[in-house]
Structure formats: structure tokens, C-alpha cells
Amino acid sequence: MGNIQVAIDGPAGAGKSTIAKLVSRRMGIIYIDTGAMYRAVALKAIRQGINTQDRERVSQMVNNIDIKIEHAGNEQVIYLDGEDVSGKIRIPEVSVGASNVASIPEVRLKMVDLQRKIARSSSVVMDGRDIGTYVLPDAKYKFFLTASVEERAKRRYQELVEKGITNISLEEVKKDIEYRDMNDASRELAPLVKAKDAIEIDTTCLTAEEVADKIMVHIGESKC
Numbered sequence: 552m553g554n555i556q557v558a559i560d561g562p563a564g565a566g567k568s569t570i571a572k573l574v575s576r577r578m579g580i581i582y583i584d585t586g587a588m589y590r591a592v593a594l595k596a597i598r599q600g601i602n603t604q605d606r607e608r609v610s611q612m613v614n615n616i617d618i619k620i621e622h623a624g625n626e627q628v629i630y631l632d633g634e635d636v637s638g639k640i641r642i643p644e645v646s647v648g649a650s651n652v653a654s655i656p657e658v659r660l661k662m663v664d665l666q667r668k669i670a671r672s673s674s675v676v677m678d679g680r681d682i683g684t685y686v687l688p689d690a691k692y693k694f695f696l697t698a699s700v701e702e703r704a705k706r707r708y709q710e711l712v713e714k715g716i717t718n719i720s721l722e723e724v725k726k727d728i729e730y731r732d733m734n735d736a737s738r739e740l741a742p743l744v745k746a747k748d749a750i751e752i753d754t755t756c757l758t759a760e761e762v763a764d765k766i767m768v769h770i771g772e773s774k775c
């Protein structure tokens with residue numbers, strides 16, 4: 552029997568990673584947060600003083616990058632050149648940088664290759680922007696999560712506060728999200744767009760558990 556693939560796409564702060572984690576736990580399969588890969592690329596560029604919009608320098612840099620994903624229980628751990636950077640990639644500067652490097656085709660091709668390799672070797676719930684449209688177009692289950700930009704900014708701001716990151720205001724978080732929405736949706740290769748066959752769920756007024764329940768109903772129903 553082939554591996555099961557569940558694709559969860561959507562814009563920043565729509566709840567993808569929380570929900571992908573819940574669904575993967577319920578299904579007993581691994582969870583892959585593909586955004587972490589673009590974040591790791593951005594972190595490396597920032598550390599080397601490379602402008603994350605500089606296509607030539609960033610694509611040279613990715614020729615020589617080692618990104619590995621491991622799992623500790625249900626948590627994903629990401630290694631950049633052997634260093635665990637799972638916590639370090641969550642700061643706002645890296646979020647914006649990730650969106651910039653993600654629009655560079657050389658970066659995407661390398662990350663997508665890695666993502667497809669993982670999905671070939673095991674069943675996955677994979678979250679990102681282009682999973683249902685480009686990375687795993689044949690995924691059996693595809694979901695597209697949305698929420699109002701105000702709600703998404705509020706959620707992301709709350710997450711940052713919980714992590715002790717308080718040097719950014721709610722208004723700035725909202726601006727970062729709007730910038731990434733626009734950047735992610737307008738890039739040439741694999742932009743953020745709902746796959747035709749994806750089920751769209753507006754999460755604005757739902758808890759993560761309620762969204763996961765809805766997804767599990769679809770997955771359970773289509774098995775019958």
C-alpha cells in the first residue's frame with residue numbers, strides 16, 4: 552500500500568502547523584512543517600549578512616546547505632548544517648526572510664526535492680503554501696486553511712508573546728503577514744493558491760481542535 556499524503560496549505564497564521572500536528576497525531580503518521588526549511592535557509596543568509604532578496608548570493612549559498620528534519624515524539628526538529636535551529640527560526644526577521652528566499656526558484660527546487668523524498672519514504676501530513684498544488688499534487692487529502700488577516704495577526708502576536716518575543720507590536724506583525732501574503736501569492740514558481748481539489752476551511756471562529764475534527768471527518772468519510 553502506498554504512503555498516505557495529507558496536504559495542508561494556507562497563508563501565515565491560518566493555523567496550519569497546530570492543526571497539522573493534531574491531525575498527524577490522530578492519524579499516527581509524521582508531520583512535516585515545510586516552512587521551517589525556508590526559515591532555515593533565511594537564517595543562514597541573515598547570519599552570513601546576505602540580503603534574502605539577493606537571488607545570486609542566496610542560490611549560491613543553497614548549493615552548500617545541509618537541512619535535516621528529525622522527529623522527537625510529535626515535534627519536528629530542524630537541523631541547519633548540523634545545528635538544531637528549531638527555536639531560532641521563529642523570530643519575525645526570519646519570517647520575512649523566509650518569504651523572500653522562498654520566491655527564489657533555486658531555493659524552492661532544492662527544498663521541494665527534499666520534501667518529496669520525505670513523502671516517498673513515509674506517510675505524512677505536510678503543511679506549507681504549495682503542497683497540494685506543486686509538492687504533492689497527487690496527495691489524497693488536501694486542505695486549504697484561511698482566516699481573516701486580523702485574526703491571523705492576533706494569533707501570531709500571541710505566539711510571539713508566549714515565546715518571550717516582545718519587541719514587535721501587533722500592528723507590525725499584521726504588516727509582516729500582509730507583506731508575506733502578497734509576496735507568497737505573487738511569486739512565479741509555486742505561488743500560494745488553493746488547489747482546485749482542496750477543501751477550504753475558514754478557521755477564524757474555530758478552535759484548532761474543531762478544525763482538526765473537520766479534517767478528520769473528511770479523511771474518515773472518504774475512506775468509506
Ligand code: CDP
Pocket residue numbers: 562563564565567568585586587589590646649650651653654678679680681682731735
Ligand atoms: O508559520 P507561518 O505560516 O508564519 O510561516 P511558515 O509556514 O513557517 O513559512 C514561512 C515562509 O516560507 C512563508 O511566508 C512562505 O514564503 C515560505 N513557504 C513557502 O514558500 N512554501 C512552503 N511550502 C512553506 C513556506
